[in-house]
């Protein structure tokens with residue numbers, strides 16, 4: 476496919492292959508953009524921002540709603556593209572496209588709700604009849620940089636609110652998974668989004684990222700990706716608004732009164748969907764000693780039932796990781812934990828990019844499989860003695876994106892909610908749960924700012940204050 480810059484589909488002689496991580500075959504190629512392409516994309520986006528600023532909320536609603544409808548019509552094509560470039564099983568890809576339709580629909584609705592407020596200036600001692608109110612206005616050009624693991628829905632979480640708020644947007648999709656973002660760009664243009672209001676530039680973030688993020692014409696950077704790249708972007712962005720949706724090593728606490736069937740099902744779905752490559756995957760399973768053996772037995776059985784293979788095969792439950800070197804890395808961390816005394820109960824091997832779903836027990840908190848972000852199909856189980864120790868372990872991380880607890884005890888549940896430092900807190904669910912309309916974002920090194928159309932629109936607008944002096 477070609478990239479979309481300055482109102483045109485653009486090619487370059489230098490191409491990047493997009494590889495199917497399961498078969499190793501080349502699915503397609505995209506042009507490798509250079510910094511001069513960033514310059515023309517941003518210049519065009521500046522013109523696009525001026526056009527967007529002149530549209531009414533209803534116009535913006537109508538074009539985003541139309542884009543959502545087109546995405547729904549193209550669901551099967553989007554889902555197949557997603558599976559072939561990213562490797563998630565086809566059922567999960569269909570689910571991602573359906574969620575992306577909801578994200579765009581929710582963004583369309585927000586285009587009609589850009590409220591300001593009146594300020595009760597008569598509450599100030601010096602008031603002499605002034606009337607004050609705020610206006611919410613677009614930032615201008617938004618740079619939207621997205622990761623490989625949800626290459627459609629996470630792009631929609633940026634593009635939808637950016638356009639709803641009256642901005643233009645420069646999309647920089649992950650190099651492993653640019654195709655579905657380019658198809659989204661087609662759908663936006665087909666839906667009537669002004670030609671320069673959207674740009675989709677393909678190329679390595681390491682080569683073109685600084686030029687995009689550091690450009691003073693860009694007024695807002697919204698980034699989803701790893702912690703270290705996020706920190707680099709914050710330093711490069713300088714004085715502009717940033718939203719950072721970063722990684723985690725999410726904990727799931729299994730209390731002694733947990734419903735065993737439900738917690739095992741939640742661990743399987745929270746730990747292994749998309750081969751564990753989800754920012755809110757359950758990674759650290761902090762389990763009461765009272766039920767430790769029972770939980771491990773049941774979890775082993777649950778994880779053994781996850782079939783692996785070609786993600787286009789409807790019967791397969793888990794596909795490959797995005798790259799073979801990631802499977803090798805996950806395996807290295809598991810081996811390292813084993814040599815430190817942990818036990819692999821199921822899985823433990825890999826072939827190419829497919830890593831077997833793996834359960835590692837008796838994990839110490841300082842092992843890499845526990846204290847770093849694993850981002851792969853393995854869970855690390857660690858025993859605890861009481862709720863104080865469980866909460867201490869959950870908080871023993873520089874991350875804080877999502878956390879879960881299974882218990883019937885309301886006091887334990889409320890202590891978890893109040894004391895665990897996490898942006899999302901799930902009671903009787905795994906940490907991997909998200910409705911696209913909710914405010915979503917992390918604490919600590921998991922980032923800053925919130926997504927979810929209503930909240931992202933706030934992050935992608937500025938408040939102006941107006942005072943009428945009689």
Ligand code: NAP
Nearest residue numbers: 622623648649650679680681684700701704720721722754
């Ligand atoms: P990544 O390596 O940080 O890349 C994310 C994006 O940043 C890609 O588009 C990448 O481009 C780009 N990039 C790389 N270097 C850059 C630079 N110097 N300047 C500007 N952009 C740059 O992350 P990933 O491996 O794709 O995704 C996995 C990570 O994302 C995990 O840590 C996961 O937890 C996190 N994540 C967080 C959330 C959340 O909502 N909190 C959701 C999903 C994923 P290239 O692909 O060209 O390198």
